[in-house]
Amino acid sequence: MNFDQPPVVSVRQSEDAAPTPGTWPMTVPAVAQVLDEGLTLGHGVTFLVGENGSGKSTILEGIAEAYGLNPEGGTIHARHVTRRTESPLADWLHVQRGIGRPRWGFFLRAETMHSFYTYLEDNPSRAPEPLLHRMSHGESFNALLDSRFTGPGFYCLDEPEAALSFGSALRLLSTLSELAAAGGQILCATHSPILASLPGARLLEVGAWGLRETTWDDLELVQHWKRYLESPGRYLRHLLNEP
Secondary structure, X not given: OOOOOOOEEEEEEOOOOOOXXXXXXXXXXXXXXXXHHOEEOOOOEEXXXXXXXXXXXXXXXXXXXXXXXXXXXXXXXXXXXXXXXXXXXXXXXXXXXXXOOXXXXXXXXXXXXXXXXXXXXXXXXXXXXXXXXXXXXXXXXXXXXXXXXXXXXXEEEEOHHHHOOHHHHHHHHHHHHHHXXXXXXXXXXXXXXXXXXOOOOEEEEEEXXXXXXXXXXXXXXXXXXXXXXXXXXXXXXXXXXXX
């Protein structure tokens, strides 16, 4: 029996799940593939990279909630709810946990960070709790990383680069590397070529094809950024109707 397992070994469709074909999110190829084939998650960092609407955030939030994390962000102990917008995917998934692994984890959602900050102020779990609402978006994000992203556990991040400058994105890259080295397992949905460049990370490109494992150089995201930075005019003349 293998005891060297990450917190989440794999996810697959629950035996009693009955998703209706042709309805959302079953219409998203990547979601359908996860339910049909399952998804194995290894140690370290896995990035889901893809365009808006490709299904990466839907898959991430479904796995986070099925693991037991609060769907609006936080740990397995967080209970705040503002408005339920999550898909039913979590109800269709079975999470295979690693043998003997801690159940600790954290779900960071860029779109619900401010409501989570309010929840922390109203329900402090440690003293003193950082006053996150008084910080800039990027500062509060970094403070949250310092206080919550420590040690073994399952960490889900949904487009964390939304709050970050170039320098802060590099800092997050370093944090993820240190967290993985300390036994943390990270699943991150991102648009950031900086985050996706983390050495040793597994890259799953999400699109009309579903999910496919790839390399940093072969990501469509990276290729577009390289071409744009080399010659912005090639893109802008089509957008701005310039000759």
